Amino acid sequence: MQEKDTLIRFGISMPQTLMEQFDARIVEQGYDNRSEAIRDLVRKALLEPSLIRGDQLAAGTIVMVYDHHISDLPMVLTELQHDYHREVNSTLHIHLNAKQCLEVIVVRGIVSRLRELQQRIQVQKGVYYAELSVTHVEGGMEDHTHDHPHTHSHHHEHHHGYGHGQGQGHEGEPSL
Known part of the structure; x- marks a missing residue:
């Protein structure tokens, strides 16, 4: 307030x-x-995503659970995130069990693009759950203007260690 x-x-x-x-x-x-x-x-x-205008700038998360044994699904999901590289700020990947993974994607961008990414993820065979949660709307309820321009540093983290247990992920990064 x-x-x-x-x-x-x-x-x-x-x-x-x-x-x-x-x-x-x-x-x-x-x-x-x-x-x-x-x-x-x-x-x-x-902040219910369905109530926010599609042309507004927002930040939030897409949380998904999927079966990583479905052929090529991990790569398809990674490619989708690369298609939306301007909106995807960071990802967190967790192995829930021998079959399922949970991934949290931190996103920021135009709400219509965020909804589009969530929907493209949700319809993939093997994705059990994908939900967009908006946590901040720029120009929204409590946003206030600043005198300084915003610089958009884009931190894009990927941890693609799809194996089970500790090891190396994408390009030598430790997998989560």
């Missing part, structure tokens, strides 16, 4: 059992009061 924002009070009506569940949950999460928790819920709802 920007310092200049005026706080508005409003009332919410809900069933007592729902309020008791909510109160228990926010205590577990460490909130001091309902207002803070409700503000965070509203912020999260406003």
Whole structure:
């Protein structure tokens, strides 16, 4: 919230059992009061990728789980990321078990391109799950302008150690 924002009070009506569940949950999460928790819920709802205009600049992650034994799927996924090299900032690759991998792709770019990448990943045979999560929208709720120009340093990390266990990944990098 920007310092200049005026706080508005409003009332919410809900069933007592729902309020008791909510109160228990926010205590577990460490909130001091309902207002803070409700503000965070509203912020999260406003960052729902389907509600963000496709022409906005955003940052977030694409999380996917896939079967790396499907022929050429790891290479197809790597090639897709290279096709979107301007949007992909970094990747994290984890072996979940002997068959499945989890990959987190940190992305930043125009929302329509981020959605397109997520959809192209999701439709690949052997991809069980692929979800885009937007964590920041430039010019959004709490973004403020800066007097200095943004330089876009592009840190693009790949850890392609698709084998199981420790070893060497792509170009001698340690695999995760």
